[in-house]
Amino acid sequence: MKKLIAGNWKMNGSMENALNLAKDVVAGIQENTQLLENNDFLVCPPALHLAPVRTELTSAVSLGGQDCSPFDKGAYTGDVSAAMLNDMKCDYVILGHSERRQYYCESNMLIKQKAEMALEQGLKAIICVGETEGEREEGREQEVVGQQLLESLPEGASADTIVIAYEPVWAIGTGKVATTDDIAAMHAYIRAQLKSNAKDGDKVRILYGGSVKPTNAAEIFAVEDVNGALIGGASLQAHDFLGIAQAG
Numbered sequence: 001m002k003k004l005i006a007g008n009w010k011m012n013g014s015m016e017n018a019l020n021l022a023k024d025v026v027a028g029i030q031e032n033t034q035l036l037e038n039n040d041f042l043v044c045p046p047a048l049h050l051a052p053v054r055t056e057l058t059s060a061v062s063l064g065g066q067d068c069s070p071f072d073k074g075a076y077t078g079d080v081s082a083a084m085l086n087d088m089k090c091d092y093v094i095l096g097h098s099e100r101r102q103y104y105c106e107s108n109m110l111i112k113q114k115a116e117m118a119l120e121q122g123l124k125a126i127i128c129v130g131e132t133e134g135e136r137e138e139g140r141e142q143e144v145v146g147q148q149l150l151e152s153l154p155e156g157a158s159a160d161t162i163v164i165a166y167e168p169v170w171a172i173g174t175g176k177v178a179t180t181d182d183i184a185a186m187h188a189y190i191r192a193q194l195k196s197n198a199k200d201g202d203k204v205r206i207l208y209g210g211s212v213k214p215t216n217a218a219e220i221f222a223v224e225d226v227n228g229a230l231i232g233g234a235s236l237q238a239h240d241f242l243g244i245a246q247a248g
């Protein structure tokens with residue numbers, strides 16, 4: 001399967017930055033269309049920048065939200081609904097990122113509700129899972145990730161509707177990367193869980209995330225069952241973002 005190269009721009013940059021970054025990503029792919037043979041591309045700008053960024057993208061680059069509401073519409077101040085993301089022509093939405101779990105106390109149950117809203121609107125839900133450093137030190141990483149998966153998978157989870165992003169919390173934005181053995185063990189474990197709990201679980205994409213850079217992407221992408229990357233910091237420079245795809 002093609003790798004999904006997904007950029008999570010988080011809460012960074014101005015509108016001008018976002019437009020320039022989108023233009024640079026599109027131009028970089030146009031200059032090197034071979035990248036499209038093995039990769040699909042996705043960018044997830046801040047919600048306010050979705051509509052203008054959309055105007056800069058071509059069909060080579062999908063658009064995604066960074067979160068959505070667990071509710072469909074109404075009096076939920078500050079929320080962005082899955083229907084609104086769909087209306088902005090998003091194809092994907094990131095859910096349960098560790099920053100949302102940590103800073104907004106998001107539970108697996110809430111993430112499942114959000115994922116079900118996303119699926120109702122035809123969005124693919126990128127469900128993030130990952131253990132903390134302490135949980136890994138205690139040898140509980142599979143237990144934690146297994147529970148996150150089972151409790152947050154929506155009804156209707158299938159290769160067409162979900163993507164899983166394995167992001168060890170201690171590797172996000174820190175420059176620390178899991179070893180290829182650790183990535184292989186966790187991706188194999190997630191694959192086994194998906195085979196039992198999702199339709200076409202052998203075909204659900206499993207992304208790795210956590211300090212992925214052009215310099216380490218090749219060895220990460222060589223690991224079995226790594227079907228792409230969710231990229232934070234390095235997605236803010238088109239050169240690095242596309243360099244990761246090139247490495248694969």
Ligand code: PEP
Nearest residue numbers: 172173209210211232233
């Ligand atoms: C992320 O936030 O999903 C992420 C993986 O960030 P970074 O690439 O900066 O570690």
